[in-house]
Amino acid sequence: MHNFFIGIMSGTSADSLDGCIVSFENEFKLIETESVDFGKNYKKVYEECIKSGYKVISDSNKLLQIEKILDEKSIELVEKLINKSGIEKKKISSIALSGQTVFHTNKRSYQIGNAQEVANASSINVCSDFRNFNIKQGGMGAPLIPAFHKYLYAENNTNKVIFNIGGIANGTYLKGEEISLASDVGPGNCLIDFYASKYYGFPFDNRGEIANQGAINEDLLIKLNESVKNMSYPRADDKNDYYNLVNDSISDVAPENIMRTVTEFTALKIEEFYKYCDSPDQVIFHGGGTKNIYLMKIIQSKIDTNVRTTDDEISSKFVEAAAFAYLAYKNQGIIFKPKL
Known part of the structure; x- marks a missing residue:
C-alpha cells in the first residue's frame, strides 16, 4: 500500500480551501502544499446558511450552490497538488475530504462536499464523513485534530x-x-x-x-x-x-x-x-x-x-489539512471509491 495521502480542509472560517500531500511512512513528512480561493461570494453565502439554521442540503438552494463550488475547488486543488508534487495518482492512498460544516451537535453533524463526485473526478479513493464516523465511535465529532x-x-x-x-x-x-x-x-x-x-x-x-x-x-x-x-x-x-x-x-x-x-x-x-x-x-x-x-x-x-506556532514543524495554515490526512491514514472515516 502506498503511503501518500492528500488532505483537503475547509474550516469554519471558510476563507480558503487548503490542501497538502503527506506521508506517514516511518515519520511525518510534508510533501507539498497548495491553497485555492473560493471567490468573494462563497463565505457570504455560507454564513447566510449558518445563520438561517440550515441542517441538510435539501433545506436551501444556497447550500447546493456552495457545495458545487466546494466540489469544483476540491477537484482543482487535488490536481494542483499532484501536478506540483510529481507523484502519480496511483501512489495516492486516499484523499481526506473534510467537507464544509453546516451544522454540528454532539449527536449529529452535517458537511457539504460530495465525496463521491471528488472520487469519480480524481480517480482516487476519498475518505470523508469523519465527524459522524467519530460520533458513531462514541466521540463528539469535534474537535478531530x-x-x-x-x-x-x-x-x-x-x-x-x-x-x-x-x-x-x-x-x-x-x-x-x-x-x-x-x-x-x-x-x-x-x-x-x-x-x-x-x-x-x-x-x-x-x-x-x-x-x-x-x-x-x-x-x-x-x-x-x-x-x-x-x-x-x-x-x-x-x-x-x-x-x-x-x-x-x-x-x-x-x-x-x-x-x-x-x-x-x-x-x-x-x-x-x-x-x-x-x-x-x-x-x-x-x-x-x-x-x-x-x-x-x-x-x-x-x-x-512564551507561545509559539506550529511553523517549525508545519505551516499553521496546513495543520488541519494534514490532520485530516492523518485520520484517513488511520481509517477514521468513510471510504468512497471512484465509480468510473
Whole structure:
C-alpha cells in the first residue's frame, strides 16, 4: 500500500480551501502544499446558511450552490497538488475530504462536499464523513485534530496545550504521551469575522488592526461571559452557539469597540482553557487566528509562558489539512471509491 495521502480542509472560517500531500511512512513528512480561493461570494453565502439554521442540503438552494463550488475547488486543488508534487495518482492512498460544516451537535453533524463526485473526478479513493464516523465511535465529532496533535507533539514527562484558532477555537491538552483533554473552547475567529464583515465589509480583521483602535465595552464583555459560563469541557461547539449570543442590544456600541471586545472575549476563552489545563509550560498555536497579530498579542499577555506556532514543524495554515490526512491514514472515516 502506498503511503501518500492528500488532505483537503475547509474550516469554519471558510476563507480558503487548503490542501497538502503527506506521508506517514516511518515519520511525518510534508510533501507539498497548495491553497485555492473560493471567490468573494462563497463565505457570504455560507454564513447566510449558518445563520438561517440550515441542517441538510435539501433545506436551501444556497447550500447546493456552495457545495458545487466546494466540489469544483476540491477537484482543482487535488490536481494542483499532484501536478506540483510529481507523484502519480496511483501512489495516492486516499484523499481526506473534510467537507464544509453546516451544522454540528454532539449527536449529529452535517458537511457539504460530495465525496463521491471528488472520487469519480480524481480517480482516487476519498475518505470523508469523519465527524459522524467519530460520533458513531462514541466521540463528539469535534474537535478531530487532537489525534494528530498527539502524533506530532506528545512527549514523555512534558505537558503541552495545542490550540487551533479557526472559526471555532479548540484545544488539546497533552499530558505526557496521552491526550488528557480535547475540547472546543470558544469562538475563535467567527465573531471577529462576523463583525468585521457587518460593520466594515471586510472578511476578517487584518492583523487585528480594527480591534486595536477600539476599547473594551465592559457591559458587552460581561454579557458574553455570562452567556457561556455553563459551557463545560469537553464539548463540540457550533458557530450559532456564538452568533446567538449577541443581538441588536449592542447597536449603541461603537463598531471598533465591538471588535475590541469580541477579540478580548476570544482571548479570554483561550486563557480559560489554558488555566483549566494547569498552565503547562509549552503552548502551541495554529490556524488562521495566528495571523491576527493583535489577538495573539492579547493571548500572550494572558499566558505565563512564551507561545509559539506550529511553523517549525508545519505551516499553521496546513495543520488541519494534514490532520485530516492523518485520520484517513488511520481509517477514521468513510471510504468512497471512484465509480468510473
